[in-house]
Amino acid sequence: MPGQHVDVRLTAEDGYSAQRSYSLAEPSSADRLSITVDLVPHGEVSPYLANGMQVGDQLDVRGPIGGWFVWQPGDPPAPDAAILLVAGGSGAVPLVTMLRARNQALDPTRMMLVYSLRDPDDLMYGPELVRDPVGRRRPDPSPRGVEVRLAYTRHAPPGWPRRVGHLTIDDLQLPSEWPSKLASRAYVCGSSGFVEHASQLLRTLGYPDHRIRIERFGASGVEQ
């Protein structure tokens, strides 16, 4: 399910092994799964996965794992429902997986992705989320019922309409033309500091705790 992760184990010839968890980048199928690897400088595992592996190399994978920070098409089964996805940096990985699943399934659930990032160089999935090379939302409407907002915190493309800075309440308000004021559920993924900030904004907006699901990551948690 979108939002799940897999455990990856690499074993060296002398038997030494290292394991890490990675979020699924696409809904998995029976014979194929996809992860997105964020290269950690001097990391133990990500440099090997990103730069060392060649087609035909092998590793051990376990999973997919996880039943909480997941979303499936048809959830919730209500016509006016909306799902809010709040991504900080590479926290976008499991959330874009959810968006991909929604679009692939032609699911009618409205989804808003608010993607906080430092500057245009950090944008992941750029061609998929935006069309214009400077990073604006594509002029033709997204699949109906999908809203993507990029929140730059340090540098924005020239002429960007949103003020550069951290997330605010305004960034998390659903589009006024959507029938619900609040999403049925909010998924927040990013560093611990980002998640704390975003959660407090959601509470201020009126989201009860049980409608906020969180995945925090860092160098020793779930990798992206």
Added chain:
Amino acid sequence: MTISRGFVGHKDPRAVDIPPGQHFTDGFPVLSAGPSQYIPHDDWSFTITTESEASCQWDWPAFMALPSEDISVDIHCVTRWSKLGTSWTGVALDTLFAGVDTDFDYVMVRAHGGYTTNLPLTELLGGKAWIAHSYDGAPLSVEHGGPARLLVPHLYFWKSAKWVSGITMQRSDDPGFWERFGYHNYGDPWREQRYADA
């Protein structure tokens, strides 16, 4: 086991055993299922409820008046990081259960925000668990579960519930929050009991 061509890894020079599948961290990652819970001391209480509906309850001053211990323990997270020699101060569950009369063998630990985790009562007693209020000599921060969290270091750290509010005795080992979402009901890191199908 599959050999990954060309993988060498960073073998840690510390010649200390950590459970299988874990790696050392010098940081202290923060993980949670939901938002952090902010509980002022004036609103804080800890309650043990038995099968007869009797309960023992402490407010913050009463809890802090109980004898505390300083302990140094290794902790192991199911997301694969281990942190050695972490320093905590807390009240032993042995102290809290001293006046509790129960025939039930299992507990459901409850926390603010709705998080729960289950354990056999034996895993909380005999010097194996504490309600911790301080970390590294300072009051436990909110992001790490303050004002107080359960600390039961011999099991995976999801069992050490943050923002703990109480314990309810239960007749059987009914699963708590993560246990219902695919994680192991017991969670012994040395037997690598991470997931329900382990």
